[in-house]
Amino acid sequence: MRHYEIMFIVNPNAAEEEIDKINTQVEGIVTSGGGTVDKVEKMGKRRLAYEVDRHREGYYVLFVITANGDIVKECERRLRVMDAVIKYITVRTDDEVRRLDKMKNYRQKRAARRGSGERAPAPTQSVEEAMQ
């Protein structure tokens, strides 16, 4: 089982219910395949950096999941078929998460060795802040 992030862009003219429907569908695929959905984040409407299928805006949704490759494959297939979804991307994050944990441990150990005088690590930015 690996960690993935699936981000997709829904047609901005789609109704809220339609987005929810897509979300439940994706969730269904993941859970039925034995994976877990760790986080669902609706990041809201955003201007696209370039035109996609004549759209200048899009509704971004982010899924953080723990699953295996087959589930991801199935999700991508389904997203490709859905008309309302104009773009999607899947990113594998488990290596990154592991690396960050290692870094954090190392920093903490070093800080402990040096005493309390060490500078605290910078607070991590949330996605919503970063998107602005």
Added chain:
Amino acid sequence: MKSAKEKRPAGQKQYYRRKKVCKFCVERIDAINYKDVKLLSQFVPERAKIMPRRISGVCSHHQRQLNDAIKKARNIALLPFATE
């Protein structure tokens, strides 16, 4: 015999260039996330090209991560490939 090179001619000031530092090393940003548009856009000038290391001063380790992040962000339309 002393070579002339060792002695700087009087009146000619030495030019100091500010040392460039890697933003990610200094601010201790471990993760360069493709969703962090605010951070990434600092490294894509108007033409939407990725800023070279010799200009931004980012270290090779972080430049690599930055490249990956920018390319991912371009794929999901968070950053442009080129400005029209």
